[in-house]
Amino acid sequence: MRKFFPFLDWLPKYKKSYFGKDIVAGLTVGIILIPQGMAYAMIAGLPPVYGLYASIFPVLVYAFLGTSRQIAVGPVAMDSLLVAAGLGTLAITGVENYILMALFLSFMVGLFQLILGLLRMGFLVNFMSKPVISGFTSAAALIIIFSQIKHLLGADIANSNKFHILVVNTIQNLGDTNIYDFGIGLAGILIILSFKKWFKKFPAILVVVVLSTLVVYFFNLEIYDVQVVGYVPAGLPSFQMHNITWEKITQIWPIALTLALLGYLEAISIGKAFEEKNREETIDPSQELVALGSANMIGSFFQAYPVTSSFSRSAINFEAGAKSTIASVVSVIMVILTLLFLTPLFYNLPKAALASIIMVSVFGLIDLSYPKYLWKRHKDEFLVLGLTFLITLSVGIVQGIVIGVLLALLLLVYRTSKPHFVVLGKIKGSDYYKNINRFGNEVEIRDDLLIVRFDSQLYFGNTAYFKSQLFKFINAKGPNLKAVILNAEAINYIDASASNMLIQVIGDIHKMNVQFYIAGAIGPTRDIIFKSGIVNSLDKAYLFVKIKEAVDYFDDPNSISALRERVAYQNRWE
Incomplete structure (x- = not known):
């Protein structure tokens, strides 16, 4: 029970001294959550009250099922933008239908997260590399900021998920700026920035909400066309069943899966960051998926959009x-x-004030230091970040992250298809065997012996590269070559295609009257060598624990020891 309901583990150990701190933290976050939730609902294209609805049942469900003690669940800017981007591509007519689809989207997001959690599939989020997330986040932040300019200016600016269209639309409508909306929004930005610098612990967002509402009320700014939140229905969200159809599922599953993975990545990364600060490990990645999935699914029945x-x-x-x-x-x-x-x-809360809250909050998501670091150290990953950033800005939010993930995977495949493959030599006066290109004159190079190291798993994607490079090294040695030693310490897996290739290569090398030895193979790799039949073409006696043992055996076949045999031949298939 404690595995599925983590609160049963920590609640009995809860101390009375914690309660006061939790009360203060809860009140502080609540003060921020109320205006933020309403603001983020606007990003999602929903009435502001839906931000409050999304701050009730999903938060309660996570409180009982989540494994992180510090993270605050609820509406967020990034997911709100993805909701708007995903639903914006569908042919939805009318506000009511849009709201219903947003709630159904929350259900689908939760369903994906719950299934992935029950199947212990939390590792999938690892495919969303940091360069992809950084490029996507910075681009999405710019889109969010520009999507709020219409509220900041009080102008009727057409929305879009493409940055360049937003910029053009904004420029074309600058003449329609409402000076009162603009003044309220600009004042809100300045207040939040000032408080962040000089009064960090004071809730600047609350100040903006209260002051702007009072200004609109006392000066009756509505008559000057200042855009306000307007009527917010009182009462708690009602229970509402979904009208589930196959057509809706096929329309919405791609954005739902994207939101499910991105939402999980946000939660797990934030939770892990606070774990490091607390030096207390409580987070179970798969249970986090279950908790978020349950929160979104149950919340969707109570008019909550994805959180x-x-x-x-x-x-x-x-x-x-x-x-x-x-x-x-x-x-x-x-x-x-x-x-x-x-x-x-x-x-009387002006939308310009909510826009100022969003713009300042989201601006911090734009990361310039990480791209600079990648430009200096990893230009290939910088390219992935840059392309993800540009595609997200110009093509679309969902397309940006999907193409970014594919680019990261292509980079991974490219790297593993041509991994580090080097010739080794013995460091003079030692038993170390190192890259001859790195150590130059410090290594001993023998004409009758070729020692190579392949720094990757062997699989179908790099078999051709392995074979061509190996014979390139062999041909460079000339006719004096008598044996090849493959240092397999870095080879942690050999698939079926690579096994067949290796058997063929060993046979070709033997036809050249050259022996082939394998040294340093770890247990799982040795298992594959025996299971796949590589050992039959190799001869079991040519498996060694260390390169030195292989070299000694080449020089004197009688140097083999019983202990060396037992360790080198140990596997699960004999």
Whole structure:
């Protein structure tokens, strides 16, 4: 039970001294969550109240099922943008149908996460490399910022998921700027930035919300066409079943899977970061998938759109001293009280103020230091980052991350198809065998012996490269060559194609009256050597633990020891 309900593990150990800290953290995060949730719902193309709905049941479910004590779950900017981008490609007519599809999307996201969690498939997120995430995040942040300019200017600017179209639309409508909206938005940005610099612990977002609402109310700025949130329905979200059809599933599954993986990546990366600070490991990656999946699925029945962990609110939660997910429960209580009693107060909240909150929050997602680092150290990964960034900006949000992942995988395949393959020589006066190109005159090179090291697994993608390079090394040695030693320490796997290739290569080398030895093969690789039949063409006596033993055997076949035989031949197939 504790495996599926982690709160059963930590709740009995909960100390009374923790409660006060959780209360403070919960109240602090709640103050931020309410306006942020409403702002992020706007990014998703939903009425602001749906940001509050998404801050109730999903947060409660995660509080009981999640394994991280500090992360704050709820609406986030990135996922909100993906919701808008994904649903924007569908032919949806009417606000009501759009809302229903957003809720169904949440259900599908949760379903994918739950299935992946139950199947222990958390490793899939590893295919989303840091260059891809960095390029995608920076591009998405720019799109989010420019998507809010219409609220900042108070102008009717057509929305788009393509950055260049947003820029063009903004320039074309600059003349329609409402000076009051612009003034409120600009003031909001300046207040948040000022508080971040001089009053870091004070909730600047709350100040912006309160001041801007009071300004609109007392000066009656609505008559000057200032855009406000307007009527926010009071009361808790009602239970609502989904109308599940095959057509809806086929339309929505690609964006749902993207959101499921990206949302999980955000949650697990944030949770791991706080684990390192606490020096306490509590996160179970697969259980996190179950927790997020359950949160999104159950939340979808109570009018919540997709949620995940928020970096900014999680950081605030941690800094406020949160000790458990009880802090999240306190935040939920604040949201519930707001929906029950305080919704009339948000009528005069200007959308420009919410836009300023979004723009400042999202600006921090633009990372310039990491691309600089890659440009200096890893230009191939910089290319992946740059292409992901440009495709996300110009083609689309979903296309950007999908193509970015494919580019990262192609780079991986390219690297493994032509791995490091070098000739080794003995360092003079030692038993070390190192790359002759690195150590130059310090190594002894023999004409009758070729020692090579292949620094990768052997699989169908690099068999041709292995074979051509090996015979290139052999031909360079000339007619005096008597034996080839393959240092297999770095070869952790040999697939069926590579096994057949190796058997053929060993046979070709033997026809040249040259022996072939394998040294340093680890246990799993030795198992494959015996299981695949490589040992039959090689002769079991030509397996060695170390390169030195192979060289000694070549010089004197009687140097073999019983211990060396037992270790070198050990495998699961004899």
